Amino acid sequence: MTEFGDVPEYLLTVEGLKTHFFSRSGVVKAVDGISYDVREGETLAIVGESGCGKSVGALSIMRLVSSPPGRIVDGRVLFDGADLLEVSESQMRTIRGNRIAMIFQEPMTSLNPVLTIGKQITESLELHLKMQGAEAQKRAVELLEMVGIPDAPSRLKQYPHQFSGGMRQRVMIAMAMSCNPRLLIADEPTTALDVTIQAQILELIKNLSAQLGTAVIIITHNLGVVARYADRVNVMYAGKIIERGTAIDIYENPQHPYTQGLLDSVPRLDEDRKRKLESIEGMPPDLMNLPAGCAFQPRCKYAIERCVEETPPLLTVGDGHTAACWVTAGSTSEVGA
Amino acid sequence: MRTYAIQRVLLLIPTLLVLSFIAFALIRFIPGDAALLMTEELGYAPNLEKLQERLGLTEPIHIQYFKWVGGFFRGDFGRSLWDGSPAADELVRRLPVTLELAFFSLFLSAIVAIPIGVFSAMRQDTKSDYIVRSTVVLADAVPHFWLATLILVLPAVYIGWSPPVGWHSLSEDPVKHLLLLLLPASIISVSSAASLVRITRTMMLEVLRQEYIRTAWSKGLSERSIMYRHALKNALIPVVTVFGLRVPNALNGSVVMEAVFGIPGLGRWTIDAIHFRDYPQLQVALMFTAITVLIANLIVDLAYGWLDPRVRYR
Ligand SMILES: Nc1ncnc2c1ncn2[C@@H]1O[C@H](COP(=O)(O)OP(=O)(O)O)[C@@H](O)[C@H]1O
Ligand SMILES: [Mg+2]
Numbered sequence: 001m002t003e004f005g006d007v008p009e010y011l012l013t014v015e016g017l018k019t020h021f022f023s024r025s026g027v028v029k030a031v032d033g034i035s036y037d038v039r040e041g042e043t044l045a046i047v048g049e050s051g052c053g054k055s056v057g058a059l060s061i062m063r064l065v066s067s068p069p070g071r072i073v074d075g076r077v078l079f080d081g082a083d084l085l086e087v088s089e090s091q092m093r094t095i096r097g098n099r100i101a102m103i104f105q106e107p108m109t110s111l112n113p114v115l116t117i118g119k120q121i122t123e124s125l126e127l128h129l130k131m132q133g134a135e136a137q138k139r140a141v142e143l144l145e146m147v148g149i150p151d152a153p154s155r156l157k158q159y160p161h162q163f164s165g166g167m168r169q170r171v172m173i174a175m176a177m178s179c180n181p182r183l184l185i186a187d188e189p190t191t192a193l194d195v196t197i198q199a200q201i202l203e204l205i206k207n208l209s210a211q212l213g214t215a216v217i218i219i220t221h222n223l224g225v226v227a228r229y230a231d232r233v234n235v236m237y238a239g240k241i242i243e244r245g246t247a248i249d250i251y252e253n254p255q256h257p258y259t260q261g262l263l264d265s266v267p268r269l270d271e272d273r274k275r276k277l278e279s280i281e282g283m284p285p286d287l288m289n290l291p292a293g294c295a296f297q298p299r300c301k302y303a304i305e306r307c308v309e310e311t312p313p314l315l316t317v318g319d320g321h322t323a324a325c326w327v328t329a330g331s332t333s334e335v336g337a
Numbered sequence: 338m339r340t341y342a343i344q345r346v347l348l349l350i351p352t353l354l355v356l357s358f359i360a361f362a363l364i365r366f367i368p369g370d371a372a373l374l375m376t377e378e379l380g381y382a383p384n385l386e387k388l389q390e391r392l393g394l395t396e397p398i399h400i401q402y403f404k405w406v407g408g409f410f411r412g413d414f415g416r417s418l419w420d421g422s423p424a425a426d427e428l429v430r431r432l433p434v435t436l437e438l439a440f441f442s443l444f445l446s447a448i449v450a451i452p453i454g455v456f457s458a459m460r461q462d463t464k465s466d467y468i469v470r471s472t473v474v475l476a477d478a479v480p481h482f483w484l485a486t487l488i489l490v491l492p493a494v495y496i497g498w499s500p501p502v503g504w505h506s507l508s509e510d511p512v513k514h515l516l517l518l519l520l521p522a523s524i525i526s527v528s529s530a531a532s533l534v535r536i537t538r539t540m541m542l543e544v545l546r547q548e549y550i551r552t553a554w555s556k557g558l559s560e561r562s563i564m565y566r567h568a569l570k571n572a573l574i575p576v577v578t579v580f581g582l583r584v585p586n587a588l589n590g591s592v593v594m595e596a597v598f599g600i601p602g603l604g605r606w607t608i609d610a611i612h613f614r615d616y617p618q619l620q621v622a623l624m625f626t627a628i629t630v631l632i633a634n635l636i637v638d639l640a641y642g643w644l645d646p647r648v649r650y651r
Contacts, residue, residue, distance in 0.1 A: 064554050097556035104548060112549040114570045114645060123566075124556050159646040175556070 010078075011182055011215050012038040012061070017075030019053075019060045022068065026288040030056040032239035033074070038183065043209060043216040045230035045247070047223060047262065049284050053239040054219045058185045062102060063092055080182070098128040101176035105188040107168035111160040117144075118156030121175050128179045143174040147204060166197035170204065177208055184209065187219045202229055223266050227251045232320075235259045238285050238295035244314065245321035255323035258296045294324070302327040338642045338649045345638055349631055353624075356631075357406050360623040364616055370394055371418040371614045392418050405620065415617030424621040427606060432625055434504075435602035438594065439587040439629075441518055442525035447580060450530040454537025454576075455564055461542060469534065476531040481590050485524050485597045502598045521598045525590035529583040536579045540572035547571070574644050581637030585630050 015035050021028040031053045038044050046054050059065045060072050063084065077084040079100065084092065096102075104110040112120060121143060122136040131139060137156070144152035147170040160168055169189060176184055186205060190198035206229055209216045218229060226233050226247055233250040235243040235258065243256040254260045261280035282299035285291055291298050297307040306326045314322040315329040323329040372388040389395050396404075408415060414425040457469040493499040500520050505513040544550065545568055553567040592604035603622055610619035642649040 062555055064551060093557040093559065095557065096554070097558075102552075102555040104552065106548055109548040110552045112553065112567050112571070113647060115567070116646075123558065123562075127557060161647050172552075175552075 009040045010037045011040045011080070013076070013078040014057075014061065015076040015078070017057065017060055017077065018073045019056050019065055019070060020073050021070045028287045029239050029290070030070070030287060031060060034234075034236070034239075034241050036234050036241060036244065038215050038217060040182075041209070041213045041215050042231045043206070043218060043229055045226040045233045046217060046219045046236060047221060047226055047233060048236035049221060049262075049280075051284055051287075052236045053287075054221075054236055055187050057236070058102070058187050058217065058219055061185065062096055062100060063089075064096075094128070097124050097176075097181075098179045099181055100183045100185065101179070101181040102185045102187065103169070103172045103176045103189050105191050107165050107172055107192065110172055111168055113160055116157055116159055117163070117171050121156070121171070121178055124175060124178045139178070140174075143178055144171070146177070146208070147171070147174040149174070165193050166201065169193060169197075169201050173201075173204060173208070177212065177214070180212060181214060183215045183217065185217045185219070188221070189218070190225070191220070191222075205229075223251070223262055235262070238290060239287060240295065240324070241314065242296065242325070243323040245318070245323075249318060249321040253318070253321070255317045255321070255328045256296075256325045257300050257302055257328065259323070294326070300327075306330075341642070342639055345635055349635070352631060353628070354406075356627045357409065357620075357624060358402070360620045360627070361402050361405060363623070364611065364614065364619050365398075367611070367614065369614060371616070374614060375419075405617070409621075409624065414621045417618050418615050419613060424617045427618075428603075428621055428625060431601060431603045431606050434600060435588065435591045435595065435604065435626075436629060438518060438522055438525070438591040438600065438602060439584070442522040442590065443529060443580065443583060443587050445522055446526035446530035446533055446583070449526070450533035451537050451569075451573075451576065453530075454534045455541055455569060457534065457538045458541030458545065459560070459564060469538070473531045473534050476527050479527060481524055481528070481593050482597065484527065485521070485594060488520065488524065489597070504598075504600050517598075518600075521591075521594035521600065525587055525594055528590075529580075529587060532579050532583060533576060537572060537576050540575050541568055544568045544572045570644060574641060577637055577640050577644065581634050584633040588626055588629065 014037070017031055017034050018029070019031040021030055034053075034057055036044070046057070048054055056065060056070070060075075061077050061079075061084065063072070065072065072085060075085065079095070082091075084095065087095075111117070118137070118140055121140040122131070125131040125136040125139055129139075140156055141152045144155060149155055149167060149170055155163075160171070163171060172189075184205070189205065190201050193201060202225060205216060205218070208214065218225070220226065230247045232246050233244065234241045235250065235256065237258050243250065243254065243259045245253075250259060251263070254263055258280070261278075265279045280299060285295050285298070291308075293306075293308040293310055294300070294303070294312055297303045300307065304327060310326070312324045312326045312330065314324050316322050317329045370389070370392075372385055372392055372394055375388060376383065376385045386395070393401065393404075405415060414423065414428065416423055417427075453469055457466045460466045489499050489502070501517060503517060505517055507514045541564075550563065550568060553563045558567070591602060592607065594600065595602040595604035596608075603626065607619065607622040607626075609615070610622060
């Protein structure tokens with residue numbers, strides 16, 4: 001993390017990214033104009049309820065949104081001086097798995113069932129690092145050991161079904177880290193795992209990123225994860241970022257009613273255990289027919305007339321802390337970045 | 338997997354017994370026997386009962402069956418009722434010809450159909466995909482014999498030339514041998530190729546939706562390695578099943594093409610055996626055709642293990 005006053009080094013800058021899905025019944029605005037940046041080595045969390053566009057936003061960075069029906073309709077993704085939305089497909093392939101790597105939610109189905117773990121790890125090494133034979137094999141063993149898989153040489157010859165869920169996610173992490181990426185995108189890496197294993201996997205990601213200096217975007221709908229592992233947080237709702245700040249800002253001083261609602265729905269370590277957990281009332285909006293004004297307004301107990309008339313932009317509420325709400329952030333602040 | 342393979346092989350024995358019963362019974366449902374044909378229709382011998390007794394047709398039916406099966410499993414395949422020649426002699430000459438034609442056609446259909454199926458799935462809902470799919474529907478509807486007649490007759494009518502037919506043995510002239518086989522094999526392969534394109538395309542589309550394919554993309558692999566290394570091997574399992582199911586069809590097609598192209602395989606010989614009620618000859622032809630299908634199915638089952646580690650380690 002950069003100290004206050006330093007010029008932040010942006011590894012990734014996303015500007016006005018819009019990814020829509022076009023179907024016969026209409027346009028789903030899965031990601032609708034999000035802007036954020038990721039600094040070298042930091043961990044950024046993206047949180048929000050299921051279906052708010054977190055995965056689509058991440059896949060857009062890698063240009064892996066299935067098309068048709070999906071299309072990135074607008075925006076820029078600046079990585080290392082280039083706009084990833086403009087580079088050629090073959091240039092993009094030299095970035096995927098090499099400079100930006102990704103791990104997914106379902107370790108059970110994210111590995112190819114008919115290829116050995118060794119093959120799946122070494123193919124990245126062969127492709128990007130031009131390693132061959134024994135050298136790639138040796139590196140694959142190191143990688144498995146690095147992610148805490150015992151008995152690595154013989155494990156390399158095995159297939160995914162011979163691994164437990166947690167072990168498979170470790171394999172995914174080994175694969176993702178194999179070419180020493182600058183950025184790791186982890187899309188709900190622990191959602192499908194047992195609670196006890198979740199913590200181990202998150203610790204592993206955290207330690208590796210610290211050790212190797214890898215920046216991490218961790219996508220989750222679990223705010224507990226955020227508090228512990230993230231430096232900064234983007235809260236998403238209906239395809240937009242509605243609040244952004246440091247993990248401490250978001251956890252201790254949430255400004256958007258939606259963020260507050262999310263926090264009320266998870267148990268907190270620093271509070272009375274008997275507090276009743278409240279989930280946010282109502283349903284997430286239909287991305288094909290968004291309500292007028294603020295997308296959260298129909299579910300919001302503070303909503304005023306202006307919320308229906310005008311969509312709130314991200315408004316500055318503190319140093320590096322912005323929220324898109326007329327009520328809680330609108331009174332005192334100006335339009336933020 | 339090894340115990341599975343052994344079990345599968347052992348299972349062949351009861352299957353063969355059932356088959357032997359069917360092969361034996363089937364031909365006896367056709368009215369008349371060889372002795373009857375010899376005496377009444379061809380005036381070949383004067384005394385029906387005596388002849389039937391000589392040919393062993395008067396013995397109780399179960400005794401006839403056990404004698405034949407006993408002989409069969411000892412490697413004695415019986416003798417032709419008409420000329421007394423060992424049925425095995427002729428079989429050994431003809432079976433390889435039919436098998437070669439059938440498997441050559443299956444091989445052709447696989448090497449053509451699988452890449453087309455993959456291509457069609459990769460280009461789903463584009464013009465090329467539509468062309469492939471319409472061709473498949475057409476190819477599926479065309480009968481072998483009609484296609485064969487068309488190919489032989491049309492050029493003869495319009496340009497006064499027709500493709501060569503006949504047979505050259507492999508040892509005599511390998512090139513000519515293969516060239517002569519190519520046309521009938523291609524004709525037989527058409528309908529199998531159609532099924533294989535369809536199943537390959539369907540399975541590829543299914544596999545391409547899987548999350549491990551997205552993982553493969555996220556690693557920066559090329560479309561080619563994703564299609565052939567990551568997707569096809571998963572899609573191939575049902576393709577192999579269909580391939581196995583096409584074996585009887587290919588044998589069937591061979592029998593027809595042998596007649597059209599004058600190829601000395603099992604086809605003509607089997608039809609003659611039915612015609613002349615030559616029980617031992619027909620039984621041995623049926624048994625070996627059935628054994629071919631059984632072995633092909635066995636290979637398909639074992640191929641699952643090769644393709645799918647989840648089966649291999651069961
Ligand atoms: N392939 C697709 N076709 C159509 N709509 C899609 C597709 N993928 C995602 N979406 C839509 O985009 C929205 C955001 O999805 P996603 O990013 O996966 O949400 P999450 O925040 O849970 O990761 C969802 O409402 C979903 O309906
Ligand atoms: Mg998701």
